Amino acid sequence: MKTLYDKLWNDHIVHSESDDPNGMVILYIDRHLVHEVTSPQAFESLKLAGRKPWRTDSILAVADHNVPTTDRSKGIRDPVSRLQIETLDQNCEEFAITEFKMNDERQGIVHVIGPEQGATLPGMTVVCGDSHTSTHGAFGCLAFGIGTSEVEHVLATQCLVARKSKTMLVRVEGDLPPGITAKDIALAVIGEIGTAGGTGYAIEFAGSAIRSLSMEGRMTLCNMAIEAGARAGMVGVDEVTISYIKGRPFAPQGDLWDRAVARWRTLISDEGAIFDRMVELKATDIKPQVTWGTSPEMVASVDGYVPDPAEISDPTKRNDIEHALQYMGLKPKMPIQEISLDKIFIGSCTNSRIEDLRAAADVIKGKQIAPNIKLALVVPGSGLVKSMAEKEGLDKVFLSAGFEWREPGCSMCLAMNDDRLLPGERCASTSNRNFEGRQGPGGRTHLVSPAMAAAAAIAGHFVDIRSFSVK
Amino acid sequence: MKKFRKFKGIVAPLDRANVDTDAIIPKQFLKSIKRSGFGQNLFDEWRYLDYGEPGKDMSLRRLNPDFILNQPRYQGAGILVTRDNFGCGSSREHAPWALQDYGFDVIIAPGFADIFYNNCFKIGLLPIILDTSVIDRLIGDALAINGYRLEVDLDAQTVTALSGEVYRFDVDPFRRHCLLNGLDEIGLTLQHADKIRKFEANRRNDQPWLFLQQGRGGL
Numbered sequence A: 001m002k003t004l005y006d007k008l009w010n011d012h013i014v015h016s017e018s019d020d021p022n023g024m025v026i027l028y029i030d031r032h033l034v035h036e037v038t039s040p041q042a043f044e045s046l047k048l049a050g051r052k053p054w055r056t057d058s059i060l061a062v063a064d065h066n067v068p069t070t071d072r073s074k075g076i077r078d079p080v081s082r083l084q085i086e087t088l089d090q091n092c093e094e095f096a097i098t099e100f101k102m103n104d105e106r107q108g109i110v111h112v113i114g115p116e117q118g119a120t121l122p123g124m125t126v127v128c129g130d131s132h133t134s135t136h137g138a139f140g141c142l143a144f145g146i147g148t149s150e151v152e153h154v155l156a157t158q159c160l161v162a163r164k165s166k167t168m169l170v171r172v173e174g175d176l177p178p179g180i181t182a183k184d185i186a187l188a189v190i191g192e193i194g195t196a197g198g199t200g201y202a203i204e205f206a207g208s209a210i211r212s213l214s215m216e217g218r219m220t221l222c223n224m225a226i227e228a229g230a231r232a233g234m235v236g237v238d239e240v241t242i243s244y245i246k247g248r249p250f251a252p253q254g255d256l257w258d259r260a261v262a263r264w265r266t267l268i269s270d271e272g273a274i275f276d277r278m279v280e281l282k283a284t285d286i287k288p289q290v291t292w293g294t295s296p297e298m299v300a301s302v303d304g305y306v307p308d309p310a311e312i313s314d315p316t317k318r319n320d321i322e323h324a325l326q327y328m329g330l331k332p333k334m335p336i337q338e339i340s341l342d343k344i345f346i347g348s349c350t351n352s353r354i355e356d357l358r359a360a361a362d363v364i365k366g367k368q369i370a371p372n373i374k375l376a377l378v379v380p381g382s383g384l385v386k387s388m389a390e391k392e393g394l395d396k397v398f399l400s401a402g403f404e405w406r407e408p409g410c411s412m413c414l415a416m417n418d419d420r421l422l423p424g425e426r427c428a429s430t431s432n433r434n435f436e437g438r439q440g441p442g443g444r445t446h447l448v449s450p451a452m453a454a455a456a457a458i459a460g461h462f463v464d465i466r467s468f469s470v471k
Numbered sequence B: 001m002k003k004f005r006k007f008k009g010i011v012a013p014l015d016r017a018n019v020d021t022d023a024i025i026p027k028q029f030l031k032s033i034k035r036s037g038f039g040q041n042l043f044d045e046w047r048y049l050d051y052g053e054p055g056k057d058m059s060l061r062r063l064n065p066d067f068i069l070n071q072p073r074y075q076g077a078g079i080l081v082t083r084d085n086f087g088c089g090s091s092r093e094h095a096p097w098a099l100q101d102y103g104f105d106v107i108i109a110p111g112f113a114d115i116f117y118n119n120c121f122k123i124g125l126l127p128i129i130l131d132t133s134v135i136d137r138l139i140g141d142a143l144a145i146n147g148y149r150l151e152v153d154l155d156a157q158t159v160t161a162l163s164g165e166v167y168r169f170d171v172d173p174f175r176r177h178c179l180l181n182g183l184d185e186i187g188l189t190l191q192h193a194d195k196i197r198k199f200e201a202n203r204r205n206d207q208p209w210l211f212l213q214q215g216r217g218g219l
């Protein structure tokens, strides 16, 4: 009896460095996603060593972190960002690597476009020089982030030297209450186990609440596995997975499709498989989540309060909370719903897919953003998500409510381009990290679901989406 | 990669848990296409009072006197002792590059984020995991004793304090071997090139859909 992770791991072992079953192995990599920030040094060292990419058809490249989200016809203003993107273009040209360039409609955030293109398939090992590669695990594949030296390693050898993780099963049973999304599950899990809770583990998400999620929701969940410390998150294959993939550009067709599907159906944990750790949550207990601090584990329910450090006995924890409250400009015991906001960001590889945009648009339809909101941004995850949303008229909904409708990219998730918070500004964000300075130096980030961010834009402060009127 | 065997250095304490990679090296410095020069921007937002950007004249920047690494007694530190979950967040290898470029050869903590931990070994920066009780002690001593040093022996897998206490640490034998000998991991993997090719051929035969490339007829 094997877990899904065991199956995926075993299926990719080229060579074991020792007799220890948990020792280092050489692991074969099926799909290598590449972006502009973590790849230039890898290509440079590869070339310096006189090496070439092992299998260029395993690579899909895209620029996402640095691209402007405003009018792109004038190119990139910042010369440093421009050089990084030009370097990616040159490397892809030199080695004939498939790249979606900045003005290609298929361009977008690397973790959005991989699945969208069918370049992420069940049973694969998927790597990228980016920690949120865990997203792709939603497809029953083993997907994890790597550093630049490893990017070079995969380029040169199509393999990685890796060590098996422990396994954790996060089971969420029951029906999700209305208004509760995959983002809330993810934050609730992190609140439960902490940001280091998954360190050393690969997490599999299971249970009826997970089965009921769309692929978009499963991607949101696996995306946040890294925020729980787990390098990989995954969900077993079912009908939802298979029907999402069908007909996508990189997906198999005809006979090959049938053969592939038969194989993919085996990509689930066997009944009775043993995990190193089990965590159980009841879906009906999960409320809309809002982070109040500078780590995703610093999270509360929307009907809750900012904690009081004086009530915490562990000195390191107390110190951390004091630090966080000071940075965030919040008072102990303040109700979450009294936190008022300056900016709203709907986007990032966590929540910028069509379903996320629909959920946000539903909330704001016919309403206006509150006067205290200085900027509300919607940044679709890819050019294709953007055009689909425009066909559905979502752009009009956002624009008439006072939102800005932008070009795809990472944008204010990490503020490498011009989209950022000013010092002291407070943002409701659908992204994944509320670290100090993440969205701009001195900026204050509260992580929430798209519907919660949209409702906060209308109210000007956090509100409980469960009682917020959606017409 | 340079060989790592023994190291002796001044200890700087960073008494915070969950120090993330955005804190270690803020994203504006990730626009560089080089591997070096990140040390001056290590912990940039904590270390300086003004906002740092690539290309800014470092001699004009204002140091934050309250930040621990700015205290004169920790200048030249080669060992950082810190709290749990160090290096959480992104996969940016720029974080270990910045720590190494600044002058650290060893980071000691009760735990590290997985990707960060892995990245350190690739560049010859040694992450050492010790018990929280030991870390409490080391941080306390580094705060109390001027010029407090530790000696790290990778071969023997020990950290030795000046007072004579010896703390043993665990490290994966393969990683230890690579560090001790300064081996090129890519070269090592390529010694198995035939095995990789064979594995790949079987895979292509068995699961050809994994090799499809849109518009390129990858089959």
Ligand code: SF4
Pocket: A064, A065, A109, A110, A111, A130, A132, A348, A349, A350, A409, A410, A413, A414, A431, A432
């Ligand atoms: S959207 Fe944010 S988290 Fe996702 S890849 Fe881009 S920068 Fe990283």
